[in-house]
Amino acid sequence: MTEAKKTPLYETHLEHGGKIVEFGGWLLPVQYSGILEEHRAVREKAGLFDVSHMGEVLVKGDDALAFLQNLVTNDVSRLTQNKIQYTPMCYKDGGIVDDLLIYKQGEEDYLLVINAANIEKDWQWMQENKGNFQVELTNVSAKTAQLALQGPLAQSILSHLTDTKLEELAYYWFLPNVIVAGKETLISRTGYTGEDGFEIYCQAEDAAELWAAIMAAGKPYGLLPVGLGCRDTLRFEACLPLYGHELSKDISPLEAGIGMFVKLDKGEFNGQAALAQQKKNGVKRKSVGFVITGRGIARAEYPVMAEGRRIGTVTTGTYAPTLEKNIGLALVETEFAKVGQEFAIEIRGKNVAAQVIPKPFYKREGQKV
Template identity: 60%
Template sequence: MDVLKQTPLFPVYQEYGGKTIDFGGWALPVQYKGILDEHAAVRTQAGLFDVSHMGEIVLSGPDAFASIQRLITNDISRLEINQAMYSPMCYEHGGCVDDLLVYRLAGHEYLLVVNAANIEKDFEWISAHVQGDVHVENKSGEIAQLALQGPKSEQILRKLTAFDLSQIRYYWFAQNVEVAGIQALISRTGYTGEDGFELYVQADQAVQLWNRLLAAGKEDGLVPIGLGARDTLRFEARLPLYGQEISADISPLEAGLGMFVKLDKGEFIGRAALQEQKTNGVKRKLVGFEMVERGIPRSHYEVQVNGQTIGQVTTGTFAPTLKKNLGLALVDVAYASMGQEFDVIIRNKPVRAVVMKTPFYKRAK
């Protein structure tokens, strides 16, 4: 039996009531007090996530820029120092190796933040496809990542740093910021649909920062959040999960991520396949839907029209903020228009659903 990997924060899970599960080979908390309560806390106050299982790969050197431009679909020529960018990274056929964040740390130095289950695969892919004078380093084991998310996140973090957090705009970051006596990279990013920050620190300082943050945020309602609420939060905001909304078999254009595919930036891996999809139109499309009849859709459930399979659910759940059973499904493009009705096959029975606008949830500015 394989031993599950642990983040530097594993020792504190039990102290806060965390119930751990096997998540892609990692022992991670699915919940602490309960998914619905944790979800509501992030939407209304603030939540603290351990996301130290995510991977960090640093590319540096004179050809780091050109190599990243070839590897990803987005255009980092617009990226300033201390700015971050989201991008898919594709295979030649247009399917996704992963989706990631690119942080420009310095003139010739970039941090790529990748999904936990893909760290080794991504590192090998990147190492095999860089060209010229570029150094690739997997720093995942050295770095811990904490996410502080929710409308009260800035006022909580302000208690622990003299740095003016209002200076950090959305998808920008600050380096070497002292937070509770610990040096951190702080980015205004997240995976919940709320305002918030992600803090990168040395692995051996994660527990100290976790405890200081929770103590500072106690009176503001800050609580630890598990994977269960992380998934419902990102789902309501229509943020994709690798392996569900995007994968080696699902392209960014099929997944509705066309705004992150810059076909006019020059050559990159997968460009020809994505150009063909753009020119001729995708055959499948990711849509949001609401259950009309009673039932909760789940990943991989079949979607049918008149008994014919037209696609499958990528993510489905009870959406706590909207109090509805909602889902995302990859369906034949002919059935992707607003108001289209189809059946989700739940326990071998067709249950009626209707295509609706996404994101399901968008925070008030």
């Protein structure tokens, strides 16, 4: 068995009372003070996450754009410098290899940010698809740390540590070579919580000092160190998909409800033929949001039942702290996917009533979806 990996902030988490768990082969804090308290801190003030387990790959060379256009479903040619794009990356059959962010750093110069549990698989898939493209791929995951400062007070806190005018940085844009607390970083206005915030990339050796500086600057604002537990409840309320749950090799982007990131007319790419066929024929399954109207909490893998048979599977389910309801996401047969549709979730052998509700469950004020 391979030993679990540690981020550069592992000792910092221990010092601050982080409860460590293994996640995707990494030892990370699931919580500090408690999931509910940390969740509310991010919604109302700010929280600081260690997301250094995420993977980073540089894509450079004369054919960098052509390589990426073939690799992913979104249209990378639409990116301008310092802009970020979200995209699925698919197999030939339309199943999802991973979902990722693409940062355009320059002409034929891109940074890919990939999911921690998929780093090796993604790297292998990129190598297999390199073909005759004139492109250089560099996995810089081990050298790179990433902190996520999320919440309505994130900008106020970070402004104390940099001269950069953060108010000028728009959502899904980034700035390279930003000095934060004396360290060189790349800052993007992105996140996985449904709140405003920033993701800060730095050299692994600078992570601990940067963490300490941000926590100190955030103390007057009520900033808390936060763990993976509330990261999941936050992203879930905002209906942001998680690989291994809403996305997988057995689920296509169209089924997952992220078909807007599939550009079938951009030219040939992995999975294009299969996805075009799905779009033409209509998908047989859809990702839906639901609320438990009976008593109980749905969990991933629980059966969804209707008309005396199984019609789908829960992909994520939990108590939503902001909504104070037991809600979930499920992949169900398309005929049962309309808002208002009633079905049941099988919870420990008993069918519990549930109803399809609109997504996302939570949207911050002023947010454009």
